[in-house]
Amino acid sequence: MLGRLRPSRLVFFAAIAAYVFIVLGILLTVILNSLSKGWFSGLLPPYLTTEWYKYAATDHDIPNLLAVTFTVVLADVLIALLIAFPAAYVLARQEFRGKGLFLSLLLLPMIVPPMTYGIPLAMLCYKFHLAAKVVGVVIVNLVPIVPFMVLVLMPFIEQVGTNLESAAKMLGASRWTIFRKVLVPLTVPGILTAGILSLVKAISMFELTYLVAGGKSQTIVVALYADAYAAGARPAQAVDALAVIYFLIAMLCLMISLRFVSPTQMVFKLK
Amino acid sequence: MDAVKGSSKAGALPLLLPAILFLVLLFLYPFAYGLYLSLTTAKGEPSLGNYLRFFGEARDFRTIWVTLQIAVPITLVNVGLAVPFAYYMRRGMRGERLITFFLIIPITLGTVLVSEGMLSFMGPKGWLNQLLLALHVVAEPYRFTHNYLGVVISLGLQGFPYAFLMLLGYVSGINPDLEKASQMLGANRWQTFWKILFPLMIPGIAISFCLNFVMAFSVFPSAVLLGQPSGPTRVISIAAYQWAFEKFNFNAASAISMVMAAIELLVISAVLVWRSRMYKGASMVGKG
Numbered sequence: 001m002l003g004r005l006r007p008s009r010l011v012f013f014a015a016i017a018a019y020v021f022i023v024l025g026i027l028l029t030v031i032l033n034s035l036s037k038g039w040f041s042g043l044l045p046p047y048l049t050t051e052w053y054k055y056a057a058t059d060h061d062i063p064n065l066l067a068v069t070f071t072v073v074l075a076d077v078l079i080a081l082l083i084a085f086p087a088a089y090v091l092a093r094q095e096f097r098g099k100g101l102f103l104s105l106l107l108l109p110m111i112v113p114p115m116t117y118g119i120p121l122a123m124l125c126y127k128f129h130l131a132a133k134v135v136g137v138v139i140v141n142l143v144p145i146v147p148f149m150v151l152v153l154m155p156f157i158e159q160v161g162t163n164l165e166s167a168a169k170m171l172g173a174s175r176w177t178i179f180r181k182v183l184v185p186l187t188v189p190g191i192l193t194a195g196i197l198s199l200v201k202a203i204s205m206f207e208l209t210y211l212v213a214g215g216k217s218q219t220i221v222v223a224l225y226a227d228a229y230a231a232g233a234r235p236a237q238a239v240d241a242l243a244v245i246y247f248l249i250a251m252l253c254l255m256i257s258l259r260f261v262s263p264t265q266m267v268f269k270l271k
Numbered sequence: 272m273d274a275v276k277g278s279s280k281a282g283a284l285p286l287l288l289p290a291i292l293f294l295v296l297l298f299l300y301p302f303a304y305g306l307y308l309s310l311t312t313a314k315g316e317p318s319l320g321n322y323l324r325f326f327g328e329a330r331d332f333r334t335i336w337v338t339l340q341i342a343v344p345i346t347l348v349n350v351g352l353a354v355p356f357a358y359y360m361r362r363g364m365r366g367e368r369l370i371t372f373f374l375i376i377p378i379t380l381g382t383v384l385v386s387e388g389m390l391s392f393m394g395p396k397g398w399l400n401q402l403l404l405a406l407h408v409v410a411e412p413y414r415f416t417h418n419y420l421g422v423v424i425s426l427g428l429q430g431f432p433y434a435f436l437m438l439l440g441y442v443s444g445i446n447p448d449l450e451k452a453s454q455m456l457g458a459n460r461w462q463t464f465w466k467i468l469f470p471l472m473i474p475g476i477a478i479s480f481c482l483n484f485v486m487a488f489s490v491f492p493s494a495v496l497l498g499q500p501s502g503p504t505r506v507i508s509i510a511a512y513q514w515a516f517e518k519f520n521f522n523a524a525s526a527i528s529m530v531m532a533a534i535e536l537l538v539i540s541a542v543l544v545w546r547s548r549m550y551k552g553a554s555m556v557g558k559g
């Protein structure tokens with residue numbers, strides 16, 4: 001059946017090809033433009049140069065941008081794990097009054113758009129002097145990540161049977177020992193998956209960071225937006241150079257993550 | 272919470288505490304604060320003025336329609352295309368990993384990079400227009416950016432893979448025996464799809480519609496970069512942002528964000544009602 005040329009097959013692959021053409025076109029244009037000089041028309045740029053990267057490096061404090069981006073992303077993933085893992089454990093294992101309500105409240109930040117709660121949240125950050133600081137950026141970005149992590153972790157914890165925990169308990173292990181020596185080692189795949197998926201998500205999160213960050217607490221994606229927004233303030237090629245730096249980081253994270261998870265896991269899934 | 276104390280379930284609360292604190296401090300409190308701000312003046316006096324101004328000023332009020340005009344069509348297109356494509360790929364195929372890899376790229380890169388790249392690629396001198404000119408599809412460069420179309424394309428590039436990958440997760444979880452049974456009973460492909468698979472896909476369709484709509488309705492960076500943020504694509508997020516960070520009126524901005532949340536929750540509830548009317552079975556099998 002695979003070899004037969006059905007119209008549905010043709011339509012499917014034509015559409016996929018068109019999609020890939022656009023995605024690759026966008027990426028290659030950005031990469032080539034960042035390396036080009038005098039590319040005003042034609043298929044390819046007449047000269048290639050690396051000067052826009054030097055320009056971007058002196059114009060922006062690239063080391064600082066990278067440091068902030070990685071600090072924010074890693075801090076968010078780690079803090080979110082510390083909050084989400086115990087919660088996912090309780091939600092996966094126990095019935096308690098108000099569980100349904102708690103779960104739906106926990107899902108709300110994923111359904112309500114970032115702009116809606118982001119504006120009052122940013123206002124509070126200004127009030128408590130957290131705005132324009134890396135700490136503030138880390139805090140606001142936790143909001144969409146924690147619920148996402150709980151959702152990813154829950155099925156992994158459900159998969160671990162309760163037998164091992166009961167056995168450990170009978171042998172006199174304390175709750176903390178069971179948690180540390182039984183549960184956590186058995187859920188390493190889940191922790192890894194949740195961590196990686198959140199990392200990929202966190203790298204591209206824009207709105208909340210944009211509302212709270214300032215000068216020295218900008219992440220790379222916010223700096224890129226600011227550059228693209230102020231079109232004309234900097235040469236377009238220099239903006240593209242920054243875009244390529246961001247692209248390389250995001251792709252690196254994506255490549256690493258695809259070794260552990262499949263693309264269908266990267267979108268939010270709910271039963 | 273007294274009911275759970277003392278039993279083997281002791282310890283549930285301490286483990287939930289971080290998540291509860293997180294939820295209250297970082298989500299419920301800001302949300303309540305936003306609601307409070309929206310119902311008061313800058314001096315803290317109770318007032319409906321912020322809402323009245325929003326609904327009274329055509330420039331702000333029309334952002335609702337502007338946003339809906341962008342969000343509804345592209346969400347329908349994204350989900351409408353994702354259903355047949357996910358159906359087609361339900362049993363996997365050669366090159367599936369490569370296809371899904373390309374689909375996940377725009378999601379990973381985020382709106383900002385996609386919008387920035389679209390400006391060059393789809394601009395008057397970009398490759399897309401060069402191709403269209405060479406193929407004589409258009410006589411002069413077509414305007415893909417700085418208009419309604421640009422914003423819609425960017426939402427499609429990101430929303431379609433999202434809906435597709437999500438529905439693929441659902442459709443590949445449907446027990447293949449159901450399809451075989453239907454065919455054995457004499458149903459053709461079309462009947463099998465409409466009577467068996469489609470009804471089972473409805474929960475997935477509803478969720479992906481909701482998430483796609485939320486994404487499209489709260490569009491912000493691409494509406495600024497790819498649209499005409501002063502007029503035709505001045506979406507509701509832009510209005511809220513301008514009140515907050517350009518006019519520094521957080522009260523008015525909060526009112527707009529509350530209106531935004533209300534519209535979204537309204538649409539989501541409508542979709543969930545549709546889902547509960549359409550979906551009555553539970554014939555999914557887990558992947559594990």
